Amino acid sequence: MKRNELLIIIFIVLFFSISLALIFSVEELREGFKRALWLIASGDPEIIGITTLSIYISGTATVLSLLWCIPIGVTLGLRDFAGRRFITAVFNALIGIPTVALGLVLYLFFSSSGPLGSFDLLLNPIGVSLGQAILITPILISLVANAVEAVDPSLKDLAETLGASEAEASLAILKESTSGVVLAIVAGFNRAIAELGVVQMIGQNLRWRTRVLTTAIAMERTSANFALSIALAIILLIIVLSISLTVNLLQRRLK
């Protein structure tokens, strides 16, 4: 055991030092890194604005999608009915939907000439949230359904035999599946904040309105401004990694 752990640690250290060495062998990246750290440390208002908007839009998307994902996910996980397997398979398959494809379809719906044109959702942060909520629906439903399904089916019966009401039995299941549901929420949020296709096509990268981390990274690359790009990429990585890590730690605690 000890030797294995040592090997793993050596491997991780090697992996990171080699990646860092590679990254710093590229001049633009080195320069960009320096300026990026400075920009972050100095609390550049543009960077703070873009980051806040990113979290806000994707956070709204995640909360919004819970409205339909929890009922559907719990139903799929708890009840047995004809076509349940088929529906679950469809949602599983949709997890990998290309964001640009969804973005294009939504653009055509939201466009002034499209069926939802009168709601003015194009170039609107609400429209982007809605689009991302739809994007992460399959992943949330699948993970929630899995989490609920994984709870020992006899638990509900047992709870009810012991005199628990329907609601109390449901609460017991929720408690048991909490970590799975939290995982679903984190996975959904991470996918939303890291995606580019939907926000690019619906939001169009408007400054202070729909310019989020991913679109800003893409834009700064085409306008030859690497430092800001790298700074934003670092922030995006920090957000995604730290949320995943915190949740991981919390789950260990809970267990």
Added chain:
Amino acid sequence: MNLSSWGKVLLLAAVLSITSIGSTHLYLTMTSRPKLVVATTTSLFDTGLLDEVEIQFEAKHNIDICFLSVGSGIAIARAQRGDADMILVHSPSTELEFLEGGYGVNRKIIAYNFFEIIGPASDPVEISGLPPIEALKKIASAGRNSQAEWVSRGDNSGTHSKEKTLWAAAGLNWTQIRDETNWFIETGSGMGNTLNTANQLEAYTLTDKGTFLAYTNAISDLLPNLAELIIQGPQLLNVYTTISTNPSPHPQANFEGATTFTEYLLSEEGQQLIGEFGKDKYGQNLFNPAANIIRTGEDTFIAQMIKGYAFFGDSECPPQYRFGHPELYD
């Protein structure tokens, strides 16, 4: 009342979504000024000119400008669907189709500059200083002998349609040569990406002056392998225009806002902004103002060139494509 625990989670999600969406909506409607969506060619946006223009314009007018930097082809498609209130483009042939289709009105010429043919600094095909059409012929024949490569935008942008016209003038059919993949490389993306590709491959390409300067004057020269080889010639003329979305198929378009912005770009202040832009950063201007040349009807060489290239008949916008605001054409 005994809400199930799932119900509580759902209620919380509902409350959060409603507050979040509601406050965003409230914020947008309370603070936002009337919005003007301008779909624009990437070359005007990527150089930073439009950021400058936005700051100056919004200081004077209660209008919130939103630029969509998408390339002329897509800009026109966006306006056709009613998703943009006006366009800023540089592709006369596509602009004419747009006007003829009844989608746009009140076309105005605002600026001009020249496209450039750039390529490897060593210039293996020896095109430096040649007339552009001759140069393209040489590049094509060298390419067919695998001695040179050409990188094309291939994205239906203004620069791309210029490229197609130039190939046609050189007696080559673009749809045919794009299949000659041993020397003709299509990126299907914006000017910046295409320049990077040309730099990597040490290939020739057509670029607008502004984007090329922005790339070579960055913190470090991003295109060390490339040099300007042909920088002028009547065939390389590049004319920027504005067209407002026609309010009759698209009544929701902000037509008055579009007119205000057009008038600003044509005003002395707007024209000076365009003509001075880049002098401090690049040591030279990227765009030349064109409003006076058109207004005074002067008969200089450059005026004739612009008329020959970007006029439809004898006007920048024939009367049947005008809508209200006759003062634009006084």
